[in-house]
Amino acid sequence: MVRKDLLLEMRTRETVAAMFLFVVLAMVVFHYAFTAGGRGAPALYTGGMLWVVFVFGALLGLGRSFAHEKDEGCLDGLLLCPVDRVTIFLSKMTANLVFLGLIQVLAVPVFALFFAPGRIVAHLPALVLLIALGDVGISALGTLLATIAMHTRARDLILPIVFLPLVVPLLIAAATGTSGLLSGAPGGPSLLGRAAFLLVYDGVFLVLAYGTYDVAIGE
Amino acid sequence: MTARSQPGVVASAGPEIVAAGLTRSFGRRAVVADLSFTVARGGFLALFGPNGAGKTTTLRLLATLLRPSAGSVAVAGHDGRRDPTAVRRAVGFISHEPLLYRDLTARENLRFYADMYGVADPAGRVAELLERLELGHRGGDAVATLSRGMRQRLAIARALVHRPRVLLLDEPDAGLDARAVELLGGLLAEIRGEHTFVCSTHDLRRGLELADQVLILDAGRAVYHAHGTLDPGDVLDVYRERVREGALV
Amino acid sequence: MTVAARGSSARARPATATTVAVLAAAAAFLLADVLVGFLAAPTDASTLGFTQKIFYVHAPIAETALLAYAVAFVAALLFLRRDDPRYDRLGLAAVRLGLLFSVLVMVSGVIWGRAAWGVWWAWEPRLTTFLIACLLYAGYFVLRGAVDDESRRATFAALYAIVAFVDVPITFFATRLLPAGLHPVVLGPSGSGMAWRDLVAFLCGTAGMTLLFVGLLRIEMGIEALREGLRDLADRLEG
Numbered sequence: 289m290v291r292k293d294l295l296l297e298m299r300t301r302e303t304v305a306a307m308f309l310f311v312v313l314a315m316v317v318f319h320y321a322f323t324a325g326g327r328g329a330p331a332l333y334t335g336g337m338l339w340v341v342f343v344f345g346a347l348l349g350l351g352r353s354f355a356h357e358k359d360e361g362c363l364d365g366l367l368l369c370p371v372d373r374v375t376i377f378l379s380k381m382t383a384n385l386v387f388l389g390l391i392q393v394l395a396v397p398v399f400a401l402f403f404a405p406g407r408i409v410a411h412l413p414a415l416v417l418l419i420a421l422g423d424v425g426i427s428a429l430g431t432l433l434a435t436i437a438m439h440t441r442a443r444d445l446i447l448p449i450v451f452l453p454l455v456v457p458l459l460i461a462a463a464t465g466t467s468g469l470l471s472g473a474p475g476g477p478s479l480l481g482r483a484a485f486l487l488v489y490d491g492v493f494l495v496l497a498y499g500t501y502d503v504a505i506g507e
Numbered sequence: 508m509t510a511r512s513q514p515g516v517v518a519s520a521g522p523e524i525v526a527a528g529l530t531r532s533f534g535r536r537a538v539v540a541d542l543s544f545t546v547a548r549g550g551f552l553a554l555f556g557p558n559g560a561g562k563t564t565t566l567r568l569l570a571t572l573l574r575p576s577a578g579s580v581a582v583a584g585h586d587g588r589r590d591p592t593a594v595r596r597a598v599g600f601i602s603h604e605p606l607l608y609r610d611l612t613a614r615e616n617l618r619f620y621a622d623m624y625g626v627a628d629p630a631g632r633v634a635e636l637l638e639r640l641e642l643g644h645r646g647g648d649a650v651a652t653l654s655r656g657m658r659q660r661l662a663i664a665r666a667l668v669h670r671p672r673v674l675l676l677d678e679p680d681a682g683l684d685a686r687a688v689e690l691l692g693g694l695l696a697e698i699r700g701e702h703t704f705v706c707s708t709h710d711l712r713r714g715l716e717l718a719d720q721v722l723i724l725d726a727g728r729a730v731y732h733a734h735g736t737l738d739p740g741d742v743l744d745v746y747r748e749r750v751r752e753g754a755l756v
Numbered sequence: 757m758t759v760a761a762r763g764s765s766a767r768a769r770p771a772t773a774t775t776v777a778v779l780a781a782a783a784a785f786l787l788a789d790v791l792v793g794f795l796a797a798p799t800d801a802s803t804l805g806f807t808q809k810i811f812y813v814h815a816p817i818a819e820t821a822l823l824a825y826a827v828a829f830v831a832a833l834l835f836l837r838r839d840d841p842r843y844d845r846l847g848l849a850a851v852r853l854g855l856l857f858s859v860l861v862m863v864s865g866v867i868w869g870r871a872a873w874g875v876w877w878a879w880e881p882r883l884t885t886f887l888i889a890c891l892l893y894a895g896y897f898v899l900r901g902a903v904d905d906e907s908r909r910a911t912f913a914a915l916y917a918i919v920a921f922v923d924v925p926i927t928f929f930a931t932r933l934l935p936a937g938l939h940p941v942v943l944g945p946s947g948s949g950m951a952w953r954d955l956v957a958f959l960c961g962t963a964g965m966t967l968l969f970v971g972l973l974r975i976e977m978g979i980e981a982l983r984e985g986l987r988d989l990a991d992r993l994e995g
Contacts, residue, residue, distance in 0.1 A: 356608060356610075361604035361605075361606060362604075362606050362607065362608060364572060364600065364602065364604070364606055365606035365607075365620070365665070367572055368570060368572065368595055368598070368600050368606075369595060369620070369623040369624060370592040370593070370595040370596040370623075370624060370625070371592070371623060372592070432919075436899075436912050436915060436916070439903060439905070439908055439912070440899065440902035440903050440912075441902045441903070441904060442902055445902075446898065446899060446902050449895050449898050449899075450895050450898075450899060450916065452891075453888050453891040453892040453895060453920075453923070454892065454919060454920070454923050456888055456927060456930070457923070457926045457927045457929070457930035458930075460930040460931065461930055485929070485930065488926075489926060492922060492926065493919075496918070496919060496922060500836075500915055500918065500919075503836060503911055503915060504912075504915055536991075576839065
């Protein structure tokens with residue numbers, strides 16, 4: 289299944305390109321928004337900005353997770369296959385994770401270029417950890433909600449409305465962690481605490497998705 | 508009324524499809540209410556009824572795309588509620604949507620479904636099906652570039668890829684022109700002996716040509732149920748008599 | 757059809773009586789709460805002073821909002837398990853009331869903050885969590901409005917109610933990650949920390965608000981049931 293989604297993406301190149309473009313454009317906009325006062329963007333803001341950009345970029349991609357199935361009526365085709373519903377969830381989530389990870393790999397260097405080259409390199413492993421944990425949460429929650437949103441009328445509006453409030457805790461943990469790293473505050477305990485929180489968050493929503501996915505995908 | 512004989516089909520121990528008290532409702536409104544019927548192996552059940560009578564819902568219940576609110580359904584010996592995966596393995600579904608990915612090629616589509624169903628030697632099976640449905644020359648073309656009739660043939664290939672024992676067809680002739688309907692009819696006649704069928708359609712004559720069992724639904728309930736060779740005129744009379752509205756071809 | 761209508765209104769009468777009784781009890785408790793809290797209980801010794809009194813209204817409302825969400829959560833679980841539309845109605849009514857109470861929490865919280873500390877808004881855990889809760893449950897209604905298919909609508913609403921309820925405590929803990937705010941902690945480790953008259957006022961308030969919630973819930977459920985009945989009649993007349 290993941291192979292099919294990746295194939296489709298390579299063939300149409302719609303989603304990933306749009307996500308990447310959005311992320312870069314957003315960073316440019318933020319740069320101008322933050323430097324309106326004439327000074328450079330403070331490190332304290334850039335961590336949050338990075339995550340805002342990631343979350344909204346992810347939203348673009350998540351909205352499209354089931355686009356092919358829904359627009360072309362293939363959802364039944366998928367549901368008719370003798371696979372566990374949870375397997376469908378996991379493979380969609382994996383595909384979303386891959387897309388998100390891909391643009392992040394490309395976007396983080398751009399971010400470093402625009403905002404803070406030195407410190408990124410110094411704290412790369414910690415940053416990667418935070419990003420990885422955050423990505424899992426975003427993908428799990430997002431895939432679950434995209435499944436529900438797929439059946440609604442204003443599909444593209446509903447997903448952000450239901451997704452954003454639920455992702456706030458993840459955002460708080462990831463953004464404050466990243467800002468802490470970038471502004472040179474001592475890493476240590478608070479970083480660990482945030483990573484642990486993200487882990488718990490991921491776990492909770494994965495379990496929720498696992499338990500409710502049968503119902504969510506329609507039956 | 509004599510039962511139509513099926514060349515090439517071995518009589519099996521139990522009926523292939525068993526629906527008992529099948530009901531699907533929300534709150535107090537029932538979309539399908541208390542349906543019971545059986546289809547023997549190799550049989551062909553034709554479903555008729557006006558729009559909204561519950562034909563599509565019934566087929567989706569048989570395919571485990573929906574769960575029954577009450578009652579049970581068993582296909583090829585597997586209970587739909589307890590073992591839906593096994594039922595899905597035994598069932599092929601054809602609806603008026605082709606269920607194909609437009610941006611992938613015909614071959615890739617079939618390969619995807621073959622893999623999902625765990626078909627042995629997927630590449631070989633795909634090639635075989637493309638040949639059989641005369642799509643071999645277009646195998647490498649994206650589905651978006653195929654004509655409607657070809658897409659329907661590919662959809663049939665998709666439904667057959669895992670050699671299902673049962674084929675469910677939901678108004679397969681909807682939206683097709685006369686020639687495509689002819690081809691479809693010919694194709695169905697050809698594979699008639701290899702599978703058990705449940706087919707819903709508005710085309711009374713063609714449906715009765717192939718069927719050995721008829722069920723007419725109205726507002727979720729069965730209003731007429733008969734076995735054997737039937738005369739279209741008789742069935743049309745019964746239909747007009749018992750169904751509140753709607754017309755048949 | 758006329759017989760059915762007559763029958764249901766006969767059934768409704770004893771239920772209405774109970775509802776009135778519940779609301780009357782609620783009013784009594786709330787009145788006691790205000791009287792005891794504002795007149796009898798001593799003025800708070802800390803910097804909050806007289807403004808602390810608003811606590812007797814603010815805190816019960818907050819608790820009741822959370823109670824409403826919990827009810828919606830349970831109703832959602834039951835709906836998914838039993839497929840009975842009555843649970844969907846219960847969930848809808850509970851969320852509606854929960855949202856109402858949450859908005860009141862925000863309003864009373866903002867008033868309190870302005871009066872006590874001079875700021876209109878502070879990003880501290882409890883207030884922020886309620887803000888997120890407001891947004892979440894407003895989303896519940898947006899979601900319901902966007903699904904055309906009735907059975908799907910109830911299913912998705914139930915799913916959302918479950919996910920939202922799980923998210924509330926998570927959000928609360930997340931906001932705690934940031935440095936502590938100005939919000940006073942009520943039930944600290946050293947017991948309730950309140951004089952007995954305060955306690956009485958507080959409990960009266962809690963009981964009153966809870967009863968108010970139950971009373972309003974019953975009314976809501978009744979209204980929804982009538983609406984359902986009306987829709988059914990309309991369907992039957994048309995079809």
